[in-house]
Amino acid sequence: MDNKIYGEVSLTCPVCSAHFTTLLPAVPLIPSARRSDLKPLFEDNIDHFASLIQTCPVCMFAAWPCSFGHHSEAVDSLIERCTSRPGDRPLPVISSVENLTVRKLGSLHLNLLRLPGAASLSETGRRCLMAARCHDAAEEVSEARDADYFLRAYWAVSGRGNPFEENTFLVLAMERFQKLAADNMLQERERTRFLYLAGELARRHGDFVSAVDALSVLDEREFDLEAPPDDPEEIFLCEQASRMLSLAAVQSAVDAKVWDFSEALLSEAAEWLEQKAAGPEDDLDADEGSDEGEERRHDAGNAGSSALN
Numbered sequence: 001m002d003n004k005i006y007g008e009v010s011l012t013c014p015v016c017s018a019h020f021t022t023l024l025p026a027v028p029l030i031p032s033a034r035r036s037d038l039k040p041l042f043e044d045n046i047d048h049f050a051s052l053i054q055t056c057p058v059c060m061f062a063a064w065p066c067s068f069g070h071h072s073e074a075v076d077s078l079i080e081r082c083t084s085r086p087g088d089r090p091l092p093v094i095s096s097v098e099n100l101t102v103r104k105l106g107s108l109h110l111n112l113l114r115l116p117g118a119a120s121l122s123e124t125g126r127r128c129l130m131a132a133r134c135h136d137a138a139e140e141v142s143e144a145r146d147a148d149y150f151l152r153a154y155w156a157v158s159g160r161g162n163p164f165e166e167n168t169f170l171v172l173a174m175e176r177f178q179k180l181a182a183d184n185m186l187q188e189r190e191r192t193r194f195l196y197l198a199g200e201l202a203r204r205h206g207d208f209v210s211a212v213d214a215l216s217v218l219d220e221r222e223f224d225l226e227a228p229p230d231d232p233e234e235i236f237l238c239e240q241a242s243r244m245l246s247l248a249a250v251q252s253a254v255d256a257k258v259w260d261f262s263e264a265l266l267s268e269a270a271e272w273l274e275q276k277a278a279g280p281e282d283d284l285d286a287d288e289g290s291d292e293g294e295e296r297r298h299d300a301g302n303a304g305s306s307a308l309n
């Protein structure tokens, strides 16, 4: 990693009290855009956000730096910028490690290593998986939190040359968001986000039938133009769903870039609402959503993708 961007910091494990040093961002890093699955994108194409998860080398406790008591302006601002926009959710922080012991962490880690396919996972993938397990062991299990860990794990490993791992986490995240989206008792705001991610991850996976099903629900949502929702997230996600639906309809799994939330995006969303009110468009433009990268299907490594459930 670039020495100028990352600096050595020492952390203390809240479970076993071991001290260790690690590299964390030392200068403010700002994502310049987002991918259509809401992954923050940085100009140097490195997922700096994913590099934040830390693992204690002694007991294998894994969590975001704040769970190790670490706060710095650079890290805090990176977290803030990557978790506070429409469609994002706050970082899951382990508030108490009372339920965690070195012995328990050891057995969690051993179980993880024994999973079929675990040997093919990168260090980053294993860290994300271990962090999700630690969180579930420390606090009441939350399916929504779990889904976000897997989504972030997928972001962290995507584009790093390991299609098996990328597909594994894509499927794990997709299945979780599909299950969450099927819950009709949810508040509309949460359901909108789950539906969007369920549909968009299915599209990236090449499961276009599921993608169209989920994204259509959002595309067809009616808004009262006289009293649009105060929270821009719903409009943003419905607008994006409409764009991604055009791609899913022509069976395209391309990466699509979304410019970060801004005034321009707000006015784009307002325009989209007006167009919607004016009536359905005749043709679907497959190129909408400024394609980035080559079309990719996630065929590689389909087998075994459910092994880490």
Ligand SMILES: [Zn+2]
Residues within 6 Å of the ligand: 013, 014, 015, 016, 017, 018, 056, 057, 058, 059, 060, 061
């Ligand atoms: Zn430890």
